[in-house]
Amino acid sequence: MIELRGVRKSFGPNHVLQGVDLTVARGQSMVIIGGSGTGKSVLLKCVLGLVTPDAGQIRVDGQPATTKGAGREAFLDRFGMLFQGGALFDSLPVWQNVAFRLLRGQKKRPRDEARAIAIEKLRRVGLKEQVADLFPAELSGGMQKRVGLARAIAAEPEIIFFDEPTTGLDPIMAGVINDLIREIVTEIGATAMTITHDMTSVRAIADRVAMLHGGVIRWTGPIAEMDLTPDPYVDQFIHGRATGPIESVR
Amino acid sequence: MSLLSPLAALGRLTQGALATIGRIALFAADAVSHLFRPPFYPREFLVALLQIGWFSLPVVGMTALFTGGALALQIYAGGARFSAEAVVPSITAIGMVRELGPVLGGLMVAARVASSIAAEVGTMKVTEQIDALVTLSTHPMKYLTVPRMLAATLAVPVLVAVGDSIGIFGGYLVGVNRLGFNPATYLANTRAYLEAFDIISGLMKGAAFGFIIAICGCFYGMNSARGAQGVGRATKSAVVAASVLILAANYLMTEVFFSA
Numbered sequence: 001m002i003e004l005r006g007v008r009k010s011f012g013p014n015h016v017l018q019g020v021d022l023t024v025a026r027g028q029s030m031v032i033i034g035g036s037g038t039g040k041s042v043l044l045k046c047v048l049g050l051v052t053p054d055a056g057q058i059r060v061d062g063q064p065a066t067t068k069g070a071g072r073e074a075f076l077d078r079f080g081m082l083f084q085g086g087a088l089f090d091s092l093p094v095w096q097n098v099a100f101r102l103l104r105g106q107k108k109r110p111r112d113e114a115r116a117i118a119i120e121k122l123r124r125v126g127l128k129e130q131v132a133d134l135f136p137a138e139l140s141g142g143m144q145k146r147v148g149l150a151r152a153i154a155a156e157p158e159i160i161f162f163d164e165p166t167t168g169l170d171p172i173m174a175g176v177i178n179d180l181i182r183e184i185v186t187e188i189g190a191t192a193m194t195i196t197h198d199m200t201s202v203r204a205i206a207d208r209v210a211m212l213h214g215g216v217i218r219w220t221g222p223i224a225e226m227d228l229t230p231d232p233y234v235d236q237f238i239h240g241r242a243t244g245p246i247e248s249v250r
Numbered sequence: 251m252s253l254l255s256p257l258a259a260l261g262r263l264t265q266g267a268l269a270t271i272g273r274i275a276l277f278a279a280d281a282v283s284h285l286f287r288p289p290f291y292p293r294e295f296l297v298a299l300l301q302i303g304w305f306s307l308p309v310v311g312m313t314a315l316f317t318g319g320a321l322a323l324q325i326y327a328g329g330a331r332f333s334a335e336a337v338v339p340s341i342t343a344i345g346m347v348r349e350l351g352p353v354l355g356g357l358m359v360a361a362r363v364a365s366s367i368a369a370e371v372g373t374m375k376v377t378e379q380i381d382a383l384v385t386l387s388t389h390p391m392k393y394l395t396v397p398r399m400l401a402a403t404l405a406v407p408v409l410v411a412v413g414d415s416i417g418i419f420g421g422y423l424v425g426v427n428r429l430g431f432n433p434a435t436y437l438a439n440t441r442a443y444l445e446a447f448d449i450i451s452g453l454m455k456g457a458a459f460g461f462i463i464a465i466c467g468c469f470y471g472m473n474s475a476r477g478a479q480g481v482g483r484a485t486k487s488a489v490v491a492a493s494v495l496i497l498a499a500n501y502l503m504t505e506v507f508f509s510a
Contacts, residue, residue, distance in 0.1 A: 073387045076384065081382070083382055085378060087379050090374075090379075100386050101386050105388065107387075
């Protein structure tokens with residue numbers, strides 16, 4: 001279970017998170033929606049310790065998130081993350097990107113075994129074995145996203161974060177990625193937190209939805225209740241209306 | 251604008267420069283502290299060694315060859331004013347191994363390597379590859395900085411040694427073919443006045459310059475601002491800082507090694 005209590009983060013005069021309270025149950029797929037620049041990515045990075053919150057508590061399975069020192073590696077070993085732009089390592093071939101965690105550190109495996117696992121994960125995300133020896137720059141955006149997804153699940157983490165998994169993809173590829181995420185989360189039984197603007201993704205991936213606006217969680221509830229909520233912010237956002245309480249010029 | 255404005259601007263500039271040097275020193279201390287703590291990344295070290303050492307050989311070699319030749323000409327022309335043309339071989343050798351080999355070699359490697367490291371690491375920063383490293387339980391300092399720092403510290407002295415040899419050879423070529431020195435006498439004079447510490451001091455300077463180059467490249471790369479402009483600025487700053495610090499370190503080391 002991931003619990004955030006009163007998490008605050010400012011960058012100079014920009015108060016991005018102003019007391020975020022959120023609970024994600026074990027095995028649940030939580031999707032966080034919200035406008036651009038509302039701090040969704042910052043929220044994920046706070047959980048991972050990539051950004052240090054100014055105040056508040058973050059707990060994973062009741063233990064404070066380990067942001068430094070002993071135990072940091074073991075803490076991070078529980079996570080997998082798909083970055084918005086893929087964040088694949090340019091200097092490594094695809095299979096070494098996917099097997100990065102399996103080639104070093106506590107989860108190190110023999111090289112042949114790591115490669116076999118990488119190829120199996122690539123197949124899992126719909127990529128052929130031939131892709132394994134290419135470099136990220138030789139792949140299309142959709143393929144890079146899928147390689148990023150394969151890397152995120154390669155070590156079968158307990159918790160997976162997806163940052164804008166379908167941004168920049170055509171609708172068909174976005175649908176493929178959404179289905180993959182849903183399948184993988186169900187199959188591995190992982191806890192998932194996804195950030196997206198894409199309402200098709202929200203409906204395909206989410207068990208629960210949380211809307212971040214004004215630095216706080218404005219609304220959270222099961223996906224089935226999202227369309228029924230009277231909250232005007234959620235209503236405007238999910239229907240993509242230019243008029244409403246959310247300013248279109250931000 | 252008051253009369254004191256230029257002084258205030260100079261003060262701010264100095265303060266900013268000192269703050270940057272302080273941040274680079276802290277970054278270097280952090281990198282050194284990771285040098286002896288596992289995990290180690292031998293593959294990354296070997297790749298860095300190849301990139302920094304082997305691929306810098308042509309530029310260092312060419313620089314040394316022309317510098318050695320020019321040095322011989324200058325010493326000959328200057329020495330002729332007080333009938334001291336005979337010192338060309340010894341002064342060329344001493345000048346190359348003590349000063350020009352390490353400094354010019356260091357500056358050429360700074361231009362080639364500090365820029366490349368800063369651009370690579372900076373691009374990794376802005377494309378979230380460094381964040382990805384962290385989420386994959388890999389410390390960026392250990393994975394990116396330590397292998398490059400170690401490789402540069404070991405490779406640049408070797409480059410300096412090769413550069414010294416080529417520079418002396420450049421002086422020899424000019425001395426023998428252009429200035430009419432006897433080849434055997436030229437070589438004998440080169441050997442006669444060159445001491446072991448002349449060479450060792452140059453190699454120690456090379457190690458220090460290699461360290462500076464890698465640290466500046468990684469520091470500016472890891473602190474790169476967003477976008478192409480941010481990476482460009484990081485690259486430029488890395489080369490400028492590495493070059494200035496190399497020249498400053500060269501002066502300090504020369505004072506320590508050779509002050510009367």
